[in-house]
Amino acid sequence: MRKLFFLFLLLFLFIGCNSKWEYKTVKIATSEINSRNGSAAMKYSSIDISDDTLNVYGKEGWELVNTYLEMETAFPNFGDSKYVTGIRENIRPQLLVLIFKKKL
Numbered sequence: 001m002r003k004l005f006f007l008f009l010l011l012f013l014f015i016g017c018n019s020k021w022e023y024k025t026v027k028i029a030t031s032e033i034n035s036r037n038g039s040a041a042m043k044y045s046s047i048d049i050s051d052d053t054l055n056v057y058g059k060e061g062w063e064l065v066n067t068y069l070e071m072e073t074a075f076p077n078f079g080d081s082k083y084v085t086g087i088r089e090n091i092r093p094q095l096l097v098l099i100f101k102k103k104l
Contacts, residue, residue, distance in 0.1 A: 019103055024062060026098040027070075047096040062100035070095040
């Protein structure tokens with residue numbers, strides 16, 4: 001029984017280590033395009049992704065393995081570098097990047 005267990009374990013490790021993967025990167029932009037200068041620079045931005053979108057990738061065999069945000073900096077000083085409002089920078093999300101993988 002013990003030998004069978006170790007044989008199964010070795011087989012499992014051998015098959016798992018020899019897997020080849022395919023990767024896909026999906027970039028999702030913010031819902032609104034806001035100016036980076038002037039009063040529009042202070043507008044809130046968000047990124048929305050629906051469960052249906054993720055389910056489509058899941059049905060195709062893709063597995064979500066990582067995500068990260070690409071940020072942008074907006075300057076709400078109304079486009080004039082000499083005019084300072086006290087708030088100099090506004091950092092907000094620009095893109096959500098999803099990284100998927102599936103076996104070849």
